[in-house]
Amino acid sequence: MYTATFTFAKGEYDDEFHRLDQAIAEVAKAIPGYLGEEAWENPASGLISTVYYWRSLEALQQLIDHPKHLAAKQKQAKWINGCHIVIGRVIRSYGDGRIPHPLSPEPRIAGESVGTSGDPQP
Numbered sequence: 001m002y003t004a005t006f007t008f009a010k011g012e013y014d015d016e017f018h019r020l021d022q023a024i025a026e027v028a029k030a031i032p033g034y035l036g037e038e039a040w041e042n043p044a045s046g047l048i049s050t051v052y053y054w055r056s057l058e059a060l061q062q063l064i065d066h067p068k069h070l071a072a073k074q075k076q077a078k079w080i081n082g083c084h085i086v087i088g089r090v091i092r093s094y095g096d097g098r099i100p101h102p103l104s105p106e107p108r109i110a111g112e113s114v115g116t117s118g119d120p121q122p
Contacts, residue, residue: 001035001056001090001103007049009081017079023068028052033059036102053090053102060087 028034033055040049054060063069076083093103 001093002054003086003087003088003090004052004054004060004063005049006083007047007084007085008083009047011079011081013079016075020068020075022074024063024066024072025068027068028063031059031062034063038102064068067087 035053037050037052039051041047042049052060052063078113083105090103093101095101095104097104
């Protein structure tokens with residue numbers, strides 16, 4: 001599994017931004033291998049970070065190469081005040097099952113930690 005983390009400083013959004021952002025979200029969710037996403041904002045720095053989860057690098061690459069995503073990259077300076085992208089490979093993912101997460105398998109047994117392979121973790 002892979003992550004693509006997009007960290008950015010918010011700028012001024014217009015109708016074109018919102019339309020393109022929605023279209024890209026729909027494209028991503030339609031790609032087999034898209035597992036979900038979560039977003040975070042740091043109030044101290046004002047930075048926003050969105051982590052996208054992918055089953056394979058090939059699935060992620062489909063979004064990267066999509067014409068709507070390429071169009072957004074060409075115009076990003078119009079809407080954001082800087083960005084940084086990190087692509088990472090997920091080595092392990094587990095938790096206690098009490099909060100939802102894109103990599104948490106369903107169903108979970110209360111109190112049992114589950115890894116990305118679905119095997120119980122210590």
